Amino acid sequence: MPVLQLIRERFKRERPLQGIRISACLHVTTETGNLAVTLRDGGAEVCVCASNPLSTQDDVAAAIVREYGIPAFCIKGEDSKTYYEHIRSALAYKPQITMDDGADLVTTILTERKELIPNVMGGTEETTTGVIRLRSMAKDGVLQFPVISVNDADTKHLFDNRYGTGQSTIDGILRSTNLLLAGMRVVIAGYGWCGRGVAMRAKGMGADVIITEVRPVRALEALMDGFRVMPMAEAAKIGQVFVTVTGNKSILRKEHFLAMPNGAVLANSGHFNVEIDIPALEALSSSRRRIRDFVDEFQLVGGKRIYLLGEGRLINLAAAEGHPASVMDMSFANQALSVEYLVKNHSKLQRQVYAVPTDIDQEVARLKLRAMQTEIDVLSEEQVNYLASWSEGT
C-alpha cells in the first residue's frame, strides 16, 4: 500500500492526529491493520471493531493487538449479539472521530450513546450503504456531527467498488464452490459501481451474464455494455449463479426461489445480508445443511436444491480476503487524509454529509499513479487558456 505508506511517513513526522481518539468499525483485514497503524503513527489513539460478523481475519486482529497494541473487538463468525457488543466496546473509548463501514457506529451513538455526541468532531464513511443511511439521517435532522463520505471520492468507488468488489466477489464464489463460470448463466442484480465490476469479471471468465436493474439509465448502460437485461422474475427461471449487489433488500425472494432451476447458487456482495430473503428460503425448505465451508444446501419441498454462499453476507469478505491491498490503498489513503481534514476543519463544518475535498481525491490519484510508475501529460498554458475561455474554439 505505497500511497498509505507515504501518508504514514508524513504522519510519523508531523503527528497531525496527536491525542485524537478514533474508533474504527471496518472489515478487519490486513489493509485495515495498515490503516490503523497509519492513524496511530499520526498520534491517534485507535481501536477497531468489525463492520460485519463474517469479515474479520482473526490472525490480523490478533496481530494488531499483540504487535501494535491497538485494541480490536472482532471474531470471525461472531453472532449478532457479540457483533453489537463489540461495537459498544469500541464506543467505550469515547471516540472523537468515528470511522464507519455501514454507519453502525454513528447509528449506535445516535440511538444508545447520545452522551458521546459532544466529544465527536466528525466521522468518515466507507461504503455506499452507510452513505445512504447517513444522508437520510441528515435529511431528517438527526445527524449530530459532520461525516465525510469517503465512498464518494472518485479514487474510492471508481476503483474499490468496481475493480475491488468485481474481482474479489468472483474470488469468493470460486473459493467457496470451485465452479467453472465459463458457459454458466450468471445473474447480477444491480448495475452500480460494484455490479459493473462483477459483471465485467464474470464476462471475462466466459459467463453468460444477465443484469437486473431498476434504474433505466443503468439498465441501458448494461445493455450497451453487451449484457442481457431483464426483470428478476424472468432471470430467476434461467440463472445458474445469482449475485446481489444492490444495497437494497429482498432482491431474491420466495417467488424467485420457486422459479429457479435445481442447483442454483446464490451469493450476495451488498453490504447487509438482506438482499437474499433467507427466512423465505428457509420457510420453503425441508432441510438445510452445510456441505462445504461457506456453502449451505437448502432442499426445497419437492426435492429442488438451492445453494446459499456465505450465509448471504458479503461473499468477497466471507469466503475470500476482500479487496486486494492495491485498491484499498486508495480507499484508506482517502480515509487517513479525511480524518486529518476533519481534525483541522471540524469546527467549520455542519451536521451534514460532506464529499471528500477534491484536492485530497486528486492527490490520492497523483500518488497512486506515481506508485504505479505512470506519468501523464500536463496542460500547456495555451490549453489552460483555451479551456477557460468562452470565446475561443468557434
Ligand SMILES: NC(=O)c1ccc[n+]([C@@H]2O[C@H](COP(=O)([O-])OP(=O)(O)OC[C@H]3O[C@@H](n4cnc5c(N)ncnc54)[C@H](O)[C@@H]3O)[C@@H](O)[C@H]2O)c1
Ligand atoms: N462487497 C464489498 O466489498 C463492497 C464494496 C463496496 C460496496 N459494497 C456494497 O455494495 C452495495 C452496492 O454498492 P454500489 O457502490 O454498487 O451502489 P450503487 O448505488 O452504485 O449501485 C446499486 C445499484 O443497484 C440498483 N438497485 C437497487 N434496487 C434494485 C433492485 N430491486 N433490483 C435491481 N437493482 C437494484 C440501483 O439502481 C443501483 O444501480 C452497497 O450495499 C455497498 O455498500 C460492497
